[in-house]
Amino acid sequence: MKARKLSFFLAVSLVVVFAASFAVSASGKKAGGGKLEGELTIFWAEWDPANYLQELCNIFTDETGIVAKVETTPWSDFQTKTFNEFAARGDAYDLVVGDSQWLG
Secondary structure (H helix, E strand, O other), X not given: OHHHHHHXXXXXXXXXXXXXXXXXXXXXXXXXXXXXXXXXXXXXXXOHHHHHHHHHHHHHHHHHOEEEEEEEEOHHHHHHHHHHHHHOOOOOOOEEOOOHHHHO
């Protein structure tokens, strides 16, 4: 069970780092003190792993200066909000953590 949790958090951390580096490469700005600046918005359903991801984002923000935040919505609205944003070709989120049922 511990190995499974560790694997999950490692995977989420890699996603955050990848998405942040993509967002930063688009802006390419550096703040004073050599830290990169920018903002990354991740959308996910309300549940404990999303809260843990926000904790990782807080650490990431402290270390890089890039603001990373997790926006959540109840599970009952998650798919609708996500697909509406996709259909509108919106830019409200830099990354959406997809639900496993969408993979079929």
